[in-house]
Structure formats: C-alpha cells, structure tokens
Amino acid sequence: MSDVEAPNVVWAPQAGSQALFLTCPVPECLYRGTRGPGKTDALLMDFARDVGRGHGAAWFGIVFRQTYKQLEDVVRKSNRWFHQIFPDATWSRGDYRWEWPDGETLLFRYMDDPEDYWNYHGWEIPWQGWEELTNWPDLECYHRMKACCRSSVMNVPRRIRATANPWGVGHNAVKMYFIDPAPAGVVVENRETGLRRVNIRGHWSENRALLRAQPDYPQFITASATSEAQKKAWLEDDWDVIAGGRFDDVWDRTKHLIEPWLKADGTLNIPSSWRIDRSYDWGQSAPFSVGWWAESDGTIAPDGIVWPKGSLVRIGEWYGWDEKTPNVGLRMSDKEVALGIVEREIALGIRDRCKPGPADTQIFQLDEDKTSIAATMLKHGVRFTEADKRPGSRISGWAKLWGMLKAR
Numbered sequence: 267m268s269d270v271e272a273p274n275v276v277w278a279p280q281a282g283s284q285a286l287f288l289t290c291p292v293p294e295c296l297y298r299g300t301r302g303p304g305k306t307d308a309l310l311m312d313f314a315r316d317v318g319r320g321h322g323a324a325w326f327g328i329v330f331r332q333t334y335k336q337l338e339d340v341v342r343k344s345n346r347w348f349h350q351i352f353p354d355a356t357w358s359r360g361d362y363r364w365e366w367p368d369g370e371t372l373l374f375r376y377m378d379d380p381e382d383y384w385n386y387h388g389w390e391i392p393w394q395g396w397e398e399l400t401n402w403p404d405l406e407c408y409h410r411m412k413a414c415c416r417s418s419v420m421n422v423p424r425r426i427r428a429t430a431n432p433w434g435v436g437h438n439a440v441k442m443y444f445i446d447p448a449p450a451g452v453v454v455e456n457r458e459t460g461l462r463r464v465n466i467r468g469h470w471s472e473n474r475a476l477l478r479a480q481p482d483y484p485q486f487i488t489a490s491a492t493s494e495a496q497k498k499a500w501l502e503d504d505w506d507v508i509a510g511g512r513f514d515d516v517w518d519r520t521k522h523l524i525e526p527w528l529k530a531d532g533t534l535n536i537p538s539s540w541r542i543d544r545s546y547d548w549g550q551s552a553p554f555s556v557g558w559w560a561e562s563d564g565t566i567a568p569d570g571i572v573w574p575k576g577s578l579v580r581i582g583e584w585y586g587w588d589e590k591t592p593n594v595g596l597r598m599s600d601k602e603v604a605l606g607i608v609e610r611e612i613a614l615g616i617r618d619r620c621k622p623g624p625a626d627t628q629i630f631q632l633d634e635d636k637t638s639i640a641a642t643m644l645k646h647g648v649r650f651t652e653a654d655k656r657p658g659s660r661i662s663g664w665a666k667l668w669g670m671l672k673a674r
Contacts, residue, residue, distance in 0.1 A: 276350045277311065280475070283468035284308045287427075288315060292453055293415075294426045294463035296399065296444040301487050301500045302476055303468030305429040309395050310344050312427050313372050314351065316393070323369030324419035327393030328386075330377045330411075332401050337362065337374045340397055344372075383410040392417040392424045400434035404593045405443055412461075432499040432507065439593070445505045467503060516671040527568040527581070533615025534581055535568045536560045542581070542616050543623035544607070546650055548639065553587035553595045556607055558616065559623065578670065582614055600629075600639045604646035625650035 279285040287297045287308045297305045313327045331337045341362065348355055348364060355366045362374040372393075377383075391414040399408065408428070415424050430440050443463075447454045450467035470476070476483055484501060491497035495517070498504035506519050527535045536542060540560050547555040557580055564575035573579070584606065588594040598606070611617040629639035630652050640650055654663075 277307070277347050279308065279311070280304065280472055282472040283466050284472070286451070287466050287468075288312055290464065290466065292462045292464045293424065294428075294461065296428045296430060296440070296463070296465040297468060298430045298432070298440075298444065298450075298465050298505075299468030299503045300470045301431060302470035302483060303472050304476070305468055306340055306343055306397060307347070309397060309427055309429050310340070310347065312425065313393050313395065314348070316423055317352065317366055317370045318368065320368075321370065321419065321422050323371070324390075324417055324422045325370040325393070326391060327371070327395065328373045328375050328391055329395040329397060330375055330407075331397050332376060332378050334362075334376050336398070336401070337376065341374055344374075377407045377411075380406040380410055382407065383413075386411065386414050389414045390417050391415060392422050394426045396426075396428035398434070399428040399430040400432070400436040400440050402439075403435045404439045405436070406593070432503060432505040433496060437505075437507075441505050469503065470501075513668060513671055516668060518674075521674050522671060524569065524579075529615070531615075533613075536581065536616065536619075537563075537565050537567065539563050539565055541621060542619045543621040544611075544648075544650070545623045546625035546629070548626040548629050549586065549595045550597055551595050552593065553585060554598075554603065555586070556584040556603075556610075558582035558611075558614070558620065581616075582610070584610055600642040601646055604643040604648040607643075607648045608646070622649040622651050624653035627652055627655050 279288050282303075283297065283299065284304055284307075287295065287305075288311060297308060299305065309329070313329075316325055319325070329337070329340055331340065344364065345357060348357070352366060355364055357364055364372040391411070394411055394415055396408055399405075402408070408426075412426065415426055417424060430444075432441070432445075444465045448464075450465050453462050453464045455462045470484060470487070480486075487501050488497055491500055495504075495507040499507050507517075529535045540563055542558065542560050545557045545559065547557075549555075560579045560581045562573035562575055562577040562579070564572065566572050567579075586596045586598060586603070588596060608617065611620050625640065629643070629650065632638050643650070
C-alpha cells in the first residue's frame with residue numbers, strides 16, 4: 267500500500283526496495299527478501315506501469331505460479347488494486363485474465379513442469395512474472411520461458427520479474443543464480459548471452475503501511491517459523507540457511523565452514539598422520555559429486571585445533587553440473603571424470619596420499635560387455651570402494667552425520 271496520502275493516488279511504491287524494483291532497467295530482476303515488504307504488489311505493478319503507454323495488444327504478460335491454487339493470492343491482490351486504478355479494465359475469472367480497453371492483457375497461469383513450456387511455444391510474452399520462484403525445484407521452467415520473452419513490435423519493453431523468500435525446494439537454485447554471484451543491487455552479466463540480471467533485497471521494516479496496521483507483524487513471522495533456520499530466512503532474509511534439507515536444525519556456517527588449510531604453493535596442508543580418501547556420487551545427465559575427506563587421528567590441525575579422533579573435514583569437492591541449469595550434469599565420460607579426479611588430486615598435492623573411499627553402487631554394476639564404470643575409472647588411476655546400501659544404512663548414515671554436525 268502507498269504511503270502517499272493524496273486522495274487521487276490509489277497505489278504508489280514505498281521508498282526503498284519497492285521503488286528500486288519498479289525502476290529497475292535490468293532485463294532479469296529478482297525481488298527477494300524477508301516476508302512482508304510488498305513483493306507481490308510490486309510484481310503486479312511492474313506490469314501495470316506500462317499499461318496505457320501506447321503499446322496496445324503488444325503489451326502482454328503472464329504471472330506464473332506452480333499451481334492454480336497458489337495463484338489465488340496474486341489474483342486477489344490484482345482485483346484489490348486494478349479495479350481502482352483501471353476502472354475500464356475487465357477481469358475474467360473463468361480465464362484468469364485482465365484486459366484493458368487498448369488491448370493490454372495480463373494472464374495468470376500455472377507451470378509445474380518444463381514440458382509446460384510447449385503450451386506457450388511461439389508466443390510473444392514480453393513481460394513474465396514468477397511469483398515465489400523458490401517454490402519450483404529448479405529454474406528449468408524459468409529459463410525455458412526466456413525464449414518467449416520477445417516482441418515483434420518496436421519499443422515494447424521486455425522484462426522478466428520474480429519474487430522469492432529464502433526457503434523452499436528451489437532455494438539453492440535461486441541462490442546460485444541470483445544471490446551468490448553478486449550482492450543486492452549489483453548487476454551480473456552472462457558472459458555467453460550478454461543477458462543481465464540483478465537481485466533487489468526487501469525487508470519487512472520497509473512496509474510502513476503494514477506495520478501501521480499490524481505493528482506485531484514480525485512476531486507473527488517468528489511464531490509461524492518451524493525452525494530457527496526458517497525464522498532466519500523469513501525474518502532476516504538469510505540465504506545461507508539449509509532450506510528443506512535433512513540437517514536444517516544443526517547446520518551453522520559459522521561452525522561448519524573453516525578457512526582452507528593451504529601451503530604457500532597452494533596445495534593442501536593436511537597432517538601426515540591423517541587419512542585422506544575420496545567419495546563419489548555418480549551422475550551423468552544429473553550432476554555428479556566427488557568429495558575429498560581428511561579424517562583426524564586426534565593430532566593438532568594446521569589451524570591449531572585438536573580435532574577429536576574420527577572428525578571428518580571435507581577438504582575438496584568437484585561438483586559436475588551445468589552452471590546454466592543447476593540440476594543438469596556435464597555428461598562427461600567415465601574416463602574424463604577419472605582423469606579430472608587425478609588432475610585435481612595432483613593440484614591439491616594429495617595424489618599419493620588419497621585412499622579409495624565409498625562410491626555409488628551403481629558404478630559397480632556390470633554392463634552387457636561385462637565391464638563397469640568403476641572398472642573404467644580404475645584403468646585411469648582412480649579406485650573406489652562400494653558404498654553400503656543395505657536396508658537402513660542410509661538412515662543410520664544420516665543419523666551419524668547429524669550427530670557429528672551437532673557435536674561441532
């Protein structure tokens with residue numbers, strides 16, 4: 267709601283993140299932050315600000331959510347404002363569609379699967395809005411629809427806008443694409459496409475209209491959170507929480523992340539009496555992960571700490587994923603992965619010390635030629651042991667890891 271008191275003003279952006287979002291010139295913009303700064307209103311108004319600018323039917327947009335049921339709140343807010351701002355606009359409940367006398371159109375649609383893109387293939391959708399982007403498990407739907415962010419009419423704006431809180435199944439995908447590359451307000455340019463993106467941070471304290479009506483709103487956020495991590499996410503816009511994970515309640519980056527133990531030449535400085543091994547979670551179309559671990563024998567570490575015997579420190583990782591699409595793998599051959607492991611162990615200075623550790627049992631399965639992924643990797647100098655996949659082993663393993671994180 268607006269802070270402007272003039273009677274002829276129905277809605278105006280509040281100072282701060284709302285105003286920044288509505289004046290952002292960058293093609294891709296994520297309005298992220300805590301609960302309550304007015305992100306949904308701002309998303310609707312981002313489309314509305316180009317209504318009546320002479321674009322006519324060429325000004326066309328869609329607000330996406332994962333299900334029609336989730337669209338209800340966005341629809342309700344659009345009805346609250348648009349009937350007042352645009353008395354001549356018409357709303358079709360049956361088709362979830364706003365239409366304006368000059369031809370501008372805004373649709374509300376669901377997109378649950380990347381294949382839903384084919385419902386829009388060939389469309390010109392110069393404005394696309396994604397409400398609660400972290401509700402999607404990845405950004406494949408979001409990226410696919412970029413092909414439709416176009417217009418054959420001169421001077422029609424093209425914008426992709428999204429909102430998100432730090433939580434949900436897509437937390438990590440949104441974090442990797444929008445949050446990690448740069449701080450809020452700093453533009454990132456894709457080196458391959460030249461497409462620019464930015465994130466703008468909102469906070470509940472900016473929403474003066476809400477706080478006037480409900481001064482205790484922050485307490486309601488706190489009361490609704492199911493964990494300390496969720497409270498940090500919703501109340502403080504903390505994207506470093508582990509969202510939707512098995513270790514949400516014990517993970518703490520201030521405790522579990524340490525500075526790398528490095529020598530002057532850049533190789534790892536691991537006590538000679540500690541065991542070093544590697545693990546492997548196989549993937550080809552999906553990402554793979556190679557992890558390197560150092561296990562303490564109770565002697566002093568390079569950081570001066572005496573880590574209890576049996577403590578595990580993850581000293582390196584190679585995560586094989588397509589950086590444009592977080593849940594898509596590199597489709598590397600088994601030989602290429604093995605050679606990549608050797609190359610990295612040489613660079614880390616642990617090649618002669620690294621022992622074989624557990625790997626996904628799938629790599630030990632024999633194919634029609636009576637060979638296996640593990641056998642191929644062994645030919646190129648990388649050996650693994652078969653992970654324990656007996657019934658109940660995964661649950662007991664999670665419990666053990668939870669206990670180790672808790673003890674830190």
